Amino acid sequence: MTLKQLAPDLAAAHELTRKQVEAVLAGLVETVTTRLKAGDKVRLTGLGILQVRDRPARTGRNPGTGQPIEIQASRKIAFSAAKELKDVV
Known part of the structure; x- marks a missing residue:
């Protein structure tokens, strides 16, 4: 599943437009990339840790x-x- 495929589901769940959700997801990817380049850990609660x-x-x-x-x-x-994700899957 891609970010573009996630956008309609998130848009419907949060009463936003698909374009708004795509912009937020693009910003998330950009921010995570910048932080990883800087050597930081990125903790996404409920999902896991990128480092x-x-x-x-x-x-x-x-x-x-x-x-x-x-x-x-x-x-x-x-x-x-994350443990929560492991338990669900």
């Missing part, structure tokens, strides 16, 4: 040849689901 984690360089294996390869250090976004 950036540093992954160190490591040795891996090429699945085709089995040869060892060096995997560079990287930064990844991690999501930890």
